[in-house]
Amino acid sequence: MNRTLELVLALAGAALIVALAYAVPWLRFVLTIALAKGLAVLGILLLLRAGQVSFGHALYLALAAYLVAFGAALVPEALLLLPAAALLAGTVGLAVGLFVVRYREIFFGMLNLALSMVFYSVLEKFYSLTHGTDGIRLPPVRFAGQALEGDAAQWAVLALALVLALAFGALVRVALASPLGEALAGIKTRETRLEFMGVSAKRVLLSAYVASAVMAGCGGAIIALTTRHVTPALAYWTTSGELVFIAILGGAGSVVGPFLGAAAYELTRVYAAALVANAWQLVLGLVLLGVIVFAPGGLWGLIRGATQRKTA
């Protein structure tokens, strides 16, 4: 039941995104950003399964974005920059993960937060390299050797984001149903039992952590390719908070949740900003309060509730 619903929702969502991006050109940019953030949140979802909240995944977002920004000057090829960014995020994720998976809950969250803020400071302080808060402008990037401009380039990034979202979504769906996914849930319920069964909780969490870093890296690379301007704000704690926020909004029950949440978050934000330029934060806050109070399972929880009622 869940499975077909997810599949239908994912495909319908993808089709809807393409249709919206075609009908309303300026939403193309917003939706690409939403997909990129959705990718990063998908990684956070893996960690949420284990009951761990990372307040520092903006680190991997920014790391990848800056790699793309610096790399684009040397190798202006999106299809090379993206895997390179994912690889870098994964490698750093492994190094950081070795330390942070020893900790749980608030300590896990705070350590991640601290490390991402260290990176934020590095980006700001190494002024002659990074131009500090002014950020770096990306030169034009080619896609599979094609020099695309304007609309075509935007479509290419959106397509890339969509493919990545579907692929990682499917992968995480499979992973969650596998022994690894069950072990992650085991960390949340009772870690000692997991160890009694001969499964190393640290190793399980580490693999989830590295995977989440890679996904955040892909998200960061997409953000850099879309906005074509990267600033240290990408590594700031509010960006990490935003990701956790989207995870709650979308709901942690399904791989569709992060993308639902990201789309709802970004669309609410832009429409709120368009309607009330000086009070959009209030609208966003009320929407989120509404979700927390009336739909603790997030948007996904709402949809599943509705379909179950229909079939019952």
Added chain:
Amino acid sequence: MAVTGRGAGTVSAGVSRREALVGAGAMGGLLLAGRSAQAQGAKSPEKPQEIKVGIATYLSGPASVFGVPGRQAAEMLFDEINAAGGIAGIKVRPIFVDEGPGVDHVVGEYRRLVQSEGVHLVFAAISSADCIACAPLADELKRPTLLWDCGTQRIFEDRRYDFAFRTQANATPEILSALLYLLKVKPDFKSLAVINQDYAWGRDSWDIFRTGMNALKPGVKVAAELFPRFGATDFSTEITRVLALRPDVVLTTSWGGDLDALIRQASDRKLFERATFVMPLAESSLQRVGKALPAGHIVGARGDHWFLHPTPQDPARLKKFSDGYRSRFGSYPIYPCFHMAQAVSAMKAGIEKAVAAKGGGWPTDAEMAAAFKGLEFPSPTSSVRIREDGQGLENQIIGTTLHADAYPFPVLTDMLVFPAESVTTPVGQKSADWLKTLTPDMVAKLPQTVAYKPA
């Protein structure tokens, strides 16, 4: 407000994704409507019903100390234009967007303004990062864009744009004129300390000041380079350090709450009695800090912006602007208000020029953009010319604080108005290289200062 917000919350919580997205799509369609009617880019587009102007400014966050006065000035000036019948007989309407959430958001909003709202012009932005991101977008989306307040000199020194123009100066003349003023009024200083905010502007402005100082007065000892955190509220460490080092001059290019706090704390600890402060942005803080800022310190205004400008081109124009702003918003206009006035004035002059060139017809986006190249337009205090590279040539005013009975805050005396050409990097040169070619005789050629005259 609360009622609609509440309604939006419950609606979102109660609908499915598809319904929400379809709803959003329908909403997008609504916003999109009206755009298709304007044949932008066509050979001879129809005259629009109204001229829509997208304005990026800070409505939230620390920089709203500039953004909100900028928006207020825009509201006042747009009302004035409409009361006088609009531009070329067409009414103007501003659409404000918030820079607060960062570059990602502003880039998205820029696209929305152009592709959905169908604005004819964009004013972007206060943040340098936003300007750097928006200038290439202007060329990509082919929409005339006026950079109305951002400081970085990188934009037109690194690249040329066909659709982006700056209606004000940049960091180089703003900082260089403060340095020249210091060299004129206090030529024998030996050491200097700097307390700047730790972000791009703080670093960039210190770079400009130091490069200029090394060329114009080599051998000054830099006692300390202090970069407190952006948004810091406590400067006791920095003040203690500077009190101990006893430099002759303290430079700070800080602004907003940071500068207010630094001034108040430095005043409490008598630092102003030990060293001369050079504060190129302090004009925007004067009314907030009041007489906590003692007399005898050097203040700049990022241009020739001062409601008591000693030699305005048209005194009646300046008086109308200052008095109009003060009667509507309760304070004297500060430099972002003047920058906004310049952008509005440039818009009016540019559109009128383009319409006249077309014999009364409405210009295409490219024709309108071309009108801004070489355009000279009036500012509240004098006039500004946009050079061939897109950079505006704006005079600079620097003065020394004075406590006058007529005002509850310090006013400027011994004011010096620097002609724009004398302090702006020439076309095609980079500021960092040009500043190195300056020679000390530049100081001798400066005009005389003008003292404060009570009204």
